[in-house]
Structure formats: structure tokens, C-alpha cells
Amino acid sequence: MTTIQEQGARTLSRTPGRGRVIDAYAGFGLMVQFIVRRNWLRMLIWTIALAGMIAIVVESQRIAFPTQADRDAYAAIANTPSVAALTGLPYAASTLGGILNIKLWMTEAVALAFAVIFLVTRNGRAEEEAGRTELLRGGVLGQHAYSLANWVVAAGFSVLIGLSSALVAIGQGLPALGTLVMGASFTGVGLVFIGVAAVTGQLAQTSRGANALASVILAAAYLTRAAADLQADEDNPSILSWASPIGWGQQMRSYGESLWWPFGVSVAAAVLLCALALLLERRRDVGEGILPDRRGPRHASALTRTPVGLTLRLQRGSIIGWSLGVLVGALFFGTVATAMADLLSGDNPIAQGFIGGSKDVLDGLLGFFAMANVLLISAFALQSTDTIRAEESSGRAELQWSRAISRVRWALSRMAVPAVISFVLLAFSGYAIGASFGASIGDPGQGGRFAAASLAYWPSVLLVIAFVVFCAAWLPRVASALTWGIFGSMVVLSMFGDMFGLPDWVVDNTPFTAVPRLGEEFSAVPLIVIGGLAVVLVVLGLQRLRTRDMTAA
Amino acid sequence: MTQSLAVDVHGLTKNFASTRALDGLDLRVATGSVAGFLGPNGSGKSTTIRILLGLLRADGGTATMLGGDPWRDAVDLHRRVAYVAGDVTLWPNLTGGQAIDILGALRGDVDRGRIDRFLQLFDLDPTKKARSYSKGNRQKVGLVAAFASRAELLILDEPTNGLDPLMEGVFTDCVSEAKAEGRSVLLSSHIFAEVEKLCDTVTIIRDGRTVESGTLTELRHLQRSTMTVTIDGDSAVLSAVPGVQELTADGQRVSFSVDEGALPDVMRALAPLGPRGLISTPPSLEELFLRHYGLHAEAAEAATRP
Numbered sequence: 001m002t003t004i005q006e007q008g009a010r011t012l013s014r015t016p017g018r019g020r021v022i023d024a025y026a027g028f029g030l031m032v033q034f035i036v037r038r039n040w041l042r043m044l045i046w047t048i049a050l051a052g053m054i055a056i057v058v059e060s061q062r063i064a065f066p067t068q069a070d071r072d073a074y075a076a077i078a079n080t081p082s083v084a085a086l087t088g089l090p091y092a093a094s095t096l097g098g099i100l101n102i103k104l105w106m107t108e109a110v111a112l113a114f115a116v117i118f119l120v121t122r123n124g125r126a127e128e129e130a131g132r133t134e135l136l137r138g139g140v141l142g143q144h145a146y147s148l149a150n151w152v153v154a155a156g157f158s159v160l161i162g163l164s165s166a167l168v169a170i171g172q173g174l175p176a177l178g179t180l181v182m183g184a185s186f187t188g189v190g191l192v193f194i195g196v197a198a199v200t201g202q203l204a205q206t207s208r209g210a211n212a213l214a215s216v217i218l219a220a221a222y223l224t225r226a227a228a229d230l231q232a233d234e235d236n237p238s239i240l241s242w243a244s245p246i247g248w249g250q251q252m253r254s255y256g257e258s259l260w261w262p263f264g265v266s267v268a269a270a271v272l273l274c275a276l277a278l279l280l281e282r283r284r285d286v287g288e289g290i291l292p293d294r295r296g297p298r299h300a301s302a303l304t305r306t307p308v309g310l311t312l313r314l315q316r317g318s319i320i321g322w323s324l325g326v327l328v329g330a331l332f333f334g335t336v337a338t339a340m341a342d343l344l345s346g347d348n349p350i351a352q353g354f355i356g357g358s359k360d361v362l363d364g365l366l367g368f369f370a371m372a373n374v375l376l377i378s379a380f381a382l383q384s385t386d387t388i389r390a391e392e393s394s395g396r397a398e399l400q401w402s403r404a405i406s407r408v409r410w411a412l413s414r415m416a417v418p419a420v421i422s423f424v425l426l427a428f429s430g431y432a433i434g435a436s437f438g439a440s441i442g443d444p445g446q447g448g449r450f451a452a453a454s455l456a457y458w459p460s461v462l463l464v465i466a467f468v469v470f471c472a473a474w475l476p477r478v479a480s481a482l483t484w485g486i487f488g489s490m491v492v493l494s495m496f497g498d499m500f501g502l503p504d505w506v507v508d509n510t511p512f513t514a515v516p517r518l519g520e521e522f523s524a525v526p527l528i529v530i531g532g533l534a535v536v537l538v539v540l541g542l543q544r545l546r547t548r549d550m551t552a553a
Numbered sequence: 554m555t556q557s558l559a560v561d562v563h564g565l566t567k568n569f570a571s572t573r574a575l576d577g578l579d580l581r582v583a584t585g586s587v588a589g590f591l592g593p594n595g596s597g598k599s600t601t602i603r604i605l606l607g608l609l610r611a612d613g614g615t616a617t618m619l620g621g622d623p624w625r626d627a628v629d630l631h632r633r634v635a636y637v638a639g640d641v642t643l644w645p646n647l648t649g650g651q652a653i654d655i656l657g658a659l660r661g662d663v664d665r666g667r668i669d670r671f672l673q674l675f676d677l678d679p680t681k682k683a684r685s686y687s688k689g690n691r692q693k694v695g696l697v698a699a700f701a702s703r704a705e706l707l708i709l710d711e712p713t714n715g716l717d718p719l720m721e722g723v724f725t726d727c728v729s730e731a732k733a734e735g736r737s738v739l740l741s742s743h744i745f746a747e748v749e750k751l752c753d754t755v756t757i758i759r760d761g762r763t764v765e766s767g768t769l770t771e772l773r774h775l776q777r778s779t780m781t782v783t784i785d786g787d788s789a790v791l792s793a794v795p796g797v798q799e800l801t802a803d804g805q806r807v808s809f810s811v812d813e814g815a816l817p818d819v820m821r822a823l824a825p826l827g828p829r830g831l832i833s834t835p836p837s838l839e840e841l842f843l844r845h846y847g848l849h850a851e852a853a854e855a856a857t858r859p
């Protein structure tokens with residue numbers, strides 16, 4: 001910090017003029033250093049994870065499709081609606097690079113988009129919310145210097161991801177041109193979502209709001225391109241694809257035609273969005289958002305005065321948001337599944353990869369969607385339970401624990417909300433998938449069947465909640481990062497474990513894959529084991545929470 | 554001890570990893586009294602208070618609050634205690650009014666009449682979202698919640714942090730009123746005037762240890778008074794009197810510090826010199842305190858030891 005202050009003083013002496021445009025950016029270089037110093041580890045971990053995935057997948061696909069004949073055979077059947085909807089229209093599927101694209105491109109692109117959204121919000125709106133930006137702005141720092149530095153660092157990070165991905169793929173023997181285009185396509189997606197997060201960071205007043213808004217835009221981009229890829233004419237997606245920043249990345253067609261110009265579209269969009277964000281920043285005060293803050297009620301309602309009611313009230317917005325997201329997702333899964341099912345056949349290896357061991361292809365596919373839906377609901381449960389730690393690190397737990405409520409009862413009130421809401425969401429979204437699918441095949445009985453299959457995952461969601469409590473109690477300082485990290489790997493493992501060529505006993509025994517899928521023979525044993533595990537973790541967690549010191553940030 | 558104690562802490566110790574935050578701390582708050590709790594930054598005031606609130610667990614020593622064990626009986630005790638932290642953190646998207654109600658409900662009493670009265674006294678708008686409150690206004694939310702409660706014991710950790718002078722005055726009135734209602738108050742503070750005005754007893758700690766405690770009068774007793782007087786004749790006579798120190802003369806006006814015990818000798822020596830305009834100043838709390846705050850505190854302490 002001292003060096004920053006010293007250097008800040010030097011910056012002052014260098015910028016004697018007042019009111020010049022450049023002044024708005026005074027201290028920019030210093031802020032870049034500052035942000036890099038605070039985030040280098042985070043960025044490094046993302047880089048290793050994303051580049052590492054490429055190395056693993058290229059290797060596993062080389063083993064899966066060793067000869068050109070294998071790849072040609074694969075290419076002949078690769079273009080299915082399921083692939084188109086989930087991972088995008090395949091190009092050059094008869095090359096190893098093309099196969100890599102099918103398996104991993106979408107995952108990498110979406111992961112990078114999330115990474116930059118979180119990074120930009122963390123250093124932007126979250127800092128401002130915490131009042132630290134004010135501290136910096138009180139020094140010799142131009143109005144836009146900090147924001148611009150934030151975006152530039154995130155842009156550098158996007159370039160780093162693109163480059164490291166490309167280098168790893170080249171190291172694995174993939175052709176250089178296609179590989180560089182692939183790397184650039186990742187970078188392009190990253191850049192656009194920096195712009196998106198830059199704007200949402202100006203609009204929303206809280207970091208949660210900024211992240212949520214940007215994530216909704218990301219989801220919309222994903223669904224738009226899914227719809228476009230499903231309506232493809234040969235290997236040309238519908239024009240709708242150009243409405244999605246993810247579509248721009250896809251249109252670079254790495255390992256296929258390898259086009260550079262869509263990258264220009266991404267860069268231009270990113271620049272425009274950042275310019276818009278700067279414009280917004282000029283128009284508002286530090287700490288404020290553009291979306292207005294209204295006055296509120298003078299008194300707390302009878303419900304809000306109970307611990308569970310308070311939890312509900314505090315998470316009201318996020319519960320409504322997740323519920324809508326889950327419901328829209330469920331309807332989407334239901335309709336898309338119907339469309340895909342017509343075209344799927346049981347001997348398609350990709351279909352096999354997705355649908356597990358079930359006999360009925362359609363059931364298997366829908367079961368896969370049901371699980372994706374469950375993972376979404378689990379993410380909600382995780383985020384909701386994570387507030388146990390957030391309350392403690394922010395100092396609000398001190399406020400509550402010094403009142404007449406035991407820590408155990410307090411924690412239970414925080415767990416009850418995600419537990420009950422996830423039950424309701426599982427039932428409703430399961431029913432929605434079934435009903436929308438049932439409507440298309442004229443079978444109204446599907447709703448109940450899907451709801452039941454979906455509810456079989458409730459113990460798994462409870463295990464997520466229990467794990468969060470356990471970590472918050474035993475490892476408070478790293479709990480949040482740890483739970484999200486493990487949950488993230490669980491998602492990848494559950495959804496795509498087969499494709500990474502991991503052993504079956506791993507892939508089939510995650511808390512999500514161990515649950516009998518729709519169409520599989522039902523057995524209560526995994527549910528009981530998972531539920532039992534959840535109870536053990538909760539008991540251990542609460543026991544620890546009760547006996548340890550309060551641990552602020 | 555004939556008086557009953559609201560807080561009785563003896564030999565309290567607490568370690569954080571390698572830091573020894575409390576090192577045998579003693580603290581007493583008599584029932585119905587206001588006790589000041591002073592110490593330099595990082596001396597362990599907040600840590601002691603958090604132990605009393607059952608938020609931290611002591612490593613050693615004993616602590617009793619309202620006759621119960623702060624850790625074991627935390628939930629029951631908290632019905633009878635109200636706490637205000639030096640930095641009140643609220644839920645950003647709830648209003649101040651909502652937060653006050655929720656905090657009251659968590660303690661088990663919400664008295665709308667009292668809440669409205671204190672809202673008015675502190676001039677706080679309860680319909681604003683906490684995120685748009687200023688520092689002082691957030692502090693007021695905590696204060697209104699605490700004073701509006703019927704808690705027997707108020708634990709206040711630098712509660713006026715960020716309040717403007719006018720509001721500090723309101724705060725002083727509220728504490729006096731709480732005392733008049735028979736409530737006990739533990740007040741940690743860095744503001745001497747506040748402590749001098751409000752507190753019946755004062756405990757000064759340093760590095761997690763109690764270095765001084767008692768009523769203000771008792772503490773003053775231990776300290777040297779400053780005297781200023783105009784005399785005829787040579788002030789050198791005075792310097793010969795044992796117990797007189799820091800003697801300075803400005804013409805006929807001399808000033809010096811003196812031990813309580815040396816006063817008779819000083820008076821005898823002064824009498825023949827025709828003293829006029831004698832002023833004797835007892836040590837202010839600030840002086841008492843700076844003795845323990847200052848870098849030379851250790852040396853000063855060593856010097857006063859027999």
C-alpha cells in the first residue's frame with residue numbers, strides 16, 4: 001500500500017493541469033498493478049483450469065478416435081439436435097480440433113464468460129459497495145481510471161485464456177491456424193462479457209445485482225444461440241445466431257473455415273459496451289447505481305421478524321430470480337427434448353454419452369435434462385446457504401448472535417429456506433419439463449412422473465446445503481471458494497464425466513449421478529445414503545458452529 | 554463485595570493464533586452503574602466485550618454476566634442485554650426501521666412507543682434503506698434498538714463512533730436516563746469527556762491487562778495534581794520540598810506538580826512566601842489515560858513502583 005501511496009504522490013506531481021480529459025484517467029497504471037496484485041492467483045487458477053481441460057479433452061479424444069476412419073465415422077453422426085442445442089452446431093467434426101470444439105468449446109466459452117463477469121464485478125461494483133473505491137477515489141485517481149483498469153485487467157485475462165488455450169492445443173499437435181482462431185474465439189466471448197459486466201456494474205447498486213443481471217444476459221445469449229443452432233440449414237445456423245455474443249465466437253469456426261472477422265464484431269461490441277459504461281459512470285455518484293433506490297417500510301412485518309421470515313425477506317429477489325430461471329429452463333428443456341428425441345437413435349455414441357445406461361433413449365435424454373435442472377436448483381441452494389458465511393464475515397452475524405437466538409437455531413433458519421424452496425422448485429420444474437414434453441406427445445401423465453423423478457434428487461440438494469454448512473463451520477475463511485469450487489467440479493463430472501474418459505466408479509457415484517435417473521430402475525438406497533451423509537455433515541457442522549469463536553472476515 | 558455485579562471478569566485470557574489479545578484482564582460493572590472501559594487501540598476492549606456476549610470463548614479466567622456464564626447461558630442472557638458495536642453493519646436492502654424491529658424481535662421485545670421516541674430523539678429516518686445511511690445514521694440504528702429495549706445491561710462498544718456533537722449530547726442523555734431506570738451500562742470509549750461525564754467507575758486496560766480501575770475520584774487520588782501560584786521571593790525553596798516536581802517559574806508565577814501526600818509540606822513551605830491566586834488542578838481523565846497510552850507508559854509505571 002505504501003508504494004501505491006508514494007507512487008500516487010508522484011502521479012500528482014506529474015499531472016498539474018485540471019479539467020483535461022486525461023485527468024479522468026490519472027492513476028490508471030497504478031490501478032492496473034493494484035488489481036493484478038489482488039487477483040493474480042484467482043486468474044492463474046482459472047487459466048490452469050481452462051487450459052488444463054483442453055489438454056485433458058484432446059488427449060481423451062485422441063484415444064477415443066485414434067484413426068481418421070474413426071473420426072469420419074463420428075463426423076457422419078455428430079450433427080444431432082442434442083449437440084446443436086447444448087454445445088453448438090459442429091464444424092469440421094472429422095478432425096481432432098473439430099471434435100475438441102464439440103466437446104469443450106461451449107464449456108470453455110461459458111466458463112470464461114462467467115469468470116470475467118465475476119472478476120469485473122468483484123473489482124468493480126463489489127469494491128464500490130464496500131466503500132473501498134471511495135477510499136481510492138479520495139486519492140489522486142481520475143473518475144474513470146479505476147474502472148478502465150478493471151476492464152483492461154479482465155481483457156488481459158481473456159487474452160491470456162485464449163493464448164494459453166491455443167498454446168496447449170498446439171502443444172498437443174493440433175493445427176496452428178485453427179487453434180489460434182479457437183483461442184481468439186474464447187477471448188472474443190470474454191471481451192464482450194467484460195463489456196456486459198461493465199454496464200451491469202454501473203446499473204445495479206449491489207454486486208449481487210450486477211452479477212445476476214450479467215448472468216441473465218449470458219443465459220439469454222446461450223439460449224438464443226441454442227435456438228439458432230437448432231434451426232440450422234446444413235451448417236449455417238439461423239440468422240438469430242448473430243444476436244448472441246456466443247454465436248459470434250462460434251461463427252469463427254475454428255478448425256473449419258477459421259474466420260477472423262467475427263472476432264472484430266466481438267471487439268467492437270466490447271468497446272461500445274465499455275464506452276457506454278463510462279458514459280453511465282460519468283453521470284452517477286460514487287456508490288450509487290443508475291437504477292433508483294426507493295424508500296422502504298418503517299416497520300418490519302410480523303413475518304420478517306421471525307428468523308425464517310427474515311431469511312426469506314433478504315433472499316426474496318434472488319429466490320424469485322432463480323425460480324423464474326429454473327422454470328424457463330425447465331420449459332426449454334421439455335420442448336427441446338421433444339424436438340431432439342425425434343432425431344436420436346440408440347446407437348449414436350454422443351447420445352450414449354449423454355443419456356447414461358437407460359434403455360429408452362428419450363427417457364435417458366429427458367433424465368439428463370432433469371439432472372441439469374437439478375444442478376441449477378442445487379446452485380441456488382448453495383448460494384442461499386452460503387449467506388451463513390456471508391452474514392458472519394460481514395459482521396451482521398454479530399448483530400444477530402448477540403441477541404436471544406442460538407447459533408444453531410439461527411443456522412437452521414438459514415438452511416430451512418433453501419431446503420424447502422429447492423423441494424418446491426424440484427417438484428414444479430420436474431412437472432414443467434414433463435408437462436411440456438407430455439403436451440407434445442399427447443400424454444398428460446408425464447408431469448407427475450417427471451416431478452417424482454426430479455424429487456428423487458432432493459437428498460442430493462440437501463447434501464449440498466449440508467456441505468456448505470459444514471465448510472462454513474469448520475473452514476470459515478475459505479468456505480465460499482471451497483464449496484463453489486467443489487460444486488463446480490461436481491457439475492462438470494456429473495454432466496460430462498463420461499466424455500472426459502474418467503472411470504465409471506467416479507462418474508457414477510457423484511451425489512447427482514448416483515441417484516437413479518428417469519427410466520432407470522428406482523432404488524432408494526442411494527437416496528438414503530446421500531440423505532444420511534447430509535445429516536452427518538449438518539450435525540458436525542452445527543456442533544462446530546456452536547463451539548467455535550465468531551470469525552469475521 | 555456487598556454490591557451485586559452486572560459484570561464480573563477476573564483474570565480473563567484470550568489468544569488469537571500468535572496474538573495474545575487478553576492477558577489476565579479484570580473488569581467489574583456494579584449493578585445500576587455506568588462503567589467506562591478505556592484502552593488504546595488493540596488493547597482488547599472489543600475482545601472482552603465479545604467474550605461477554607458469547608461470541609468468542611475465553612481461554613482462561615472467569616467471566617460472569619448478570620449471574621450467568623456468558624458462553625453457556627448466552628441465549629438466555631441475551632434477552633437481558635443490549636449490545637451496540639462500534640461499527641453497526643446492517644442488511645443493505647432493509648430499512649433502518651425494519652432492522653430495529655428485527656433486532657428487537659430477536660431479543661424478544663419490540664416496544665413501538667419507545668422505538669418511536671428514540672427515533673425522534675436521534676432524529677433518524679426509519680424508512681431509508683440501510684445502504685443509503687451515513688456512518689452516523691447506521692450507528693443510530695443500533696443505538697435506538699438498544700435504548701428502546703428493556704435490557705438490564707447495555708454493552709456499548711465505542712457507540713458514538715461517527716455521531717455529530719449534537720447527537721453525542723442526545724446519547725449522553727440516553728445513558729443517564731438508562732441509569733436512572735436502574736440499568737447497568739458498560740461503555741467502551743475513546744472520548745474522555747463522555748466517560749468523565751457519564752461513568753461512575755473507570756477501567757483502563759493496556760495490552761490485554763487491567764492497569765487501573767476504580768471511581769474517578771479514586772483514580773485521581775493516585776495521581777499528581779498540578780498547582781499554579783504567584784509568590785513573593787525565591788521559588789527555589791519549593792524545589793527542596795520532597796514530592797514537588799516539574800517546577801517552572803515565570804517571574805513570580807510558579808507551577809509544579811505535587812503528590813497528594815506532600816501537600817502539607819508544600820503548604821508549609823508556601824505560607825511564608827505570600828501566596829496569591831493559588832490554582833490546584835486535579836489530573837484530568839485524559840492525563841490519567843495518556844499515562845497508559847503513551848510510549849513512556851511502561852517507564853512511568855516502573856518509576857511509580859516502590
Ligand SMILES: Nc1ncnc2c1ncn2[C@@H]1O[C@H](COP(=O)(O)OP(=O)(O)OP(=O)(O)O)[C@@H](O)[C@H]1O
Pocket residue numbers: 551552569570572573574592593594595596597598599600601
Ligand atoms: N479475530 C481475531 N483474530 C486475530 N486477532 C484478533 C482478532 N480479534 C482481535 N484480534 C487482536 O486482538 C487484539 C485486541 O483487539 P480488540 O479488537 O479487542 O482491541 P480494542 O481494544 O477493541 O481496540 P480498538 O480501540 O481499536 O477498538 C488486537 O491485537 C487485535 O489485532
Ligand SMILES: [Mg+2]
Pocket residue numbers: 598599600639710
Ligand atoms: Mg474495539
